[in-house]
Amino acid sequence: MASEEPLFDPSLKKRKKKAVAFTEYPLGAEADPTAPAPETIDNTTTTGEAVDLGPSTAHEQMKRNGEEGGKTEDDDFKAMFGDMKKKKKKKEIPMDLADGDSGASTPVAGASAPAITEDLDFSDIKKKKKKSKKAALDMEAFEKELSESKSKPAADEEDEGEPEHNPNLDIDDADLENDPFAQPSDVPVGVDLGNEPWLSSDRDYAYPELLTRFYSLLHAANPALLSSSSQKRYTIAPPSIHREGNKRSVFANVTDICKKMHRQPEHVIQFLFSEMGTTGSVDGAGRLVIKGRFQQKQVENVLRRYIVEYVACKTCKSMDTLLTKENRIFFMSCESCGSRRSVNAIKSGFQAQVGKRSKNRPA
């Protein structure tokens, strides 16, 4: 067995490095948290599994403290289409920037906790771009294959090996050239340097303070958690809107987008109409003709809200959900976490009288 280890590990390393995504990584480690690795690294990985889900909730909570609830929800999903825009422009620069940012932000981040959360989200969004969804999926499949083909003890060693190489990969990602083992020891000192408010006073430390401290330490110690902590990006093609005549807009790829979201086009269209306060119809080619002038950005906003409301799982944020109708009530069940909840029915609400009254009058 011991002779096999070195055989496996190098190959693993190499392959993983090539496939950039290692989002599923901590999950793999989660299965068997037996690690004889040095303590510092061990901490990061074992906490890594908690953090893996953690930042998406805890950081948002922190953010929410400062901001209004509604805004942050939007922010989460702004990334989806924001990605598209970048792709359309074919700008590669932001990616490089992201690397520089995360590299630069980490030392600063140690100093102040609020700063880190901001930096975090920033680099989060940008870094996520790196991974294509496909790559992530491939990784999943690859890991499954690995675990299936190997006997259990072999799998154990695999997990033991991964945590050790995590920091290495992280640093490659973040373009830092420090010794991985030096980092964890360095950073806590920087963070501890008299910044904690409770050090000077007699009072007890509050939970939020400790929580921010924990995250700042954690992210300072391994910057790549910032990117790997968030789930793989959910991207859909931006809606293609063009004007038909003077008063109508055509939403050409409704069906594609609906297919991507696993939703009935009727449901999506109903939502669009009720939100935008208009009417319209689907033409022969499956395009949606909307009454009124709408720009792509506007439709995008509405779609984003649709996704927040009817596609994203509220529990795990996965987009892998199904919408079913039972007894006139729509239920959304999540494919990845299994949660199930009812969603609001789409109501059009008040529609003011627009246009000529004589047209509306019957007969």
Added chain:
Amino acid sequence: MSVQNLNSVDPFAEEELLGGTQDVGSGADYIHIRIQQRNGRKTLTTVQGLAKQYDLKKILKAFKKEFACNGTIHDDEKLGEVIQLQGDQRSKILDFLVENDVDRSTIKMHGF
């Protein structure tokens, strides 16, 4: 003659009272701020579901003065009284309401 059960509040009566302002079924009585397109680049903003305790006339007056637009109160059979304002005043209305101590979480802004 006096059966306890019958003396309690008549559930149906209450339903009628509430039915006007509330979207029945959604649970919470949200204030909906919507927008509608008119001809050209003109728009119309509607505020639906303001609580009965407020005097809509006074609110409308404040809106009109603050946003420098015209407006009216439309009495809808199902949805109660709805304020209509000229132009896209959604964000202004939201700010106004929040400033005047309406809970942000009860306001829903619709539209593009």
